[in-house]
Amino acid sequence: MRHxxxxxxxxxxxxxxxxxxxxxxxxxxxxxxxxxxxxIAHRMDIVDHESxxxxxxxxxxxxxxxxFRKILAANLDVVIRAWRGPSAISPCIGSIPANQxxxxxxxxxxxxxxLTPGTVAMRLEGDTIIVHALTREGLSELHxxxxxxxxxxxxx
Numbered sequence: 001m002r003h004x005x006x007x008x009x010x011x012x013x014x015x016x017x018x019x020x021x022x023x024x025x026x027x028x029x030x031x032x033x034x035x036x037x038x039x040i041a042h043r044m045d046i047v048d049h050e051s052x053x054x055x056x057x058x059x060x061x062x063x064x065x066x067x068f069r070k071i072l073a074a075n076l077d078v079v080i081r082a083w084r085g086p087s088a089i090s091p092c093i094g095s096i097p098a099n100q101x102x103x104x105x106x107x108x109x110x111x112x113x114x115l116t117p118g119t120v121a122m123r124l125e126g127d128t129i130i131v132h133a134l135t136r137e138g139l140s141e142l143h144x145x146x147x148x149x150x151x152x153x154x155x156x
Contacts, residue, residue, distance in 0.1 A: 003047045008038045059154050066150060067112055074117040078134060093122070094139045096129045099148065101155050109151040113142065 011034045016022075019030060041047050081088040096113070098106045110121035110129050118134035119142065133139035142148075 004038060004042055007041060007047055008034060011037060063150060063154055067115065070116055070147070074119075074138075077138075078117045081135065089134055090136050091132065091134055092136050092139055093130065093132050094143075096131050096139075096142050097148070098124070098127050098129050100152055105151055105155045108154065109148060112147055112151065116147075 012030070015030045015034055019026060038047075098109050100106045100109055106124060106127075106129075110124045113119050113121040113129065113131055118138045120132045121129050122132055123130040131139060131142060133142070
């Protein structure tokens, strides 16, 4: 039930933020549309702890801040390597262990790898992620496990 309430609050916030009109008619129509969407989602049984991970709410801002800084640093690294030319790039493919406790954790990990410039998660199979990296250093940084530890910290 708390996941359904969370979906309702998020959709209501999105509707209010995007609407910009706060007359009684529009507020009541917005309330009806949000309630209808939540009712459909509840009937389809698609609202659960993975589709609405409210247990991650308090830890996500810290993770997002860390990931934002990693994305900026990786962007700078890719730009510098592009300016230096082909000799600064050493593309490679490797497998990275994904030891997260849940499927959601593995998906967050794979998406975080893809969001970081210079690396792309190509396939997620069980407890392994196949990654294409622009450089061998990028792949070895993933092997160091810092990102994996941060994602596991979200789940705990």
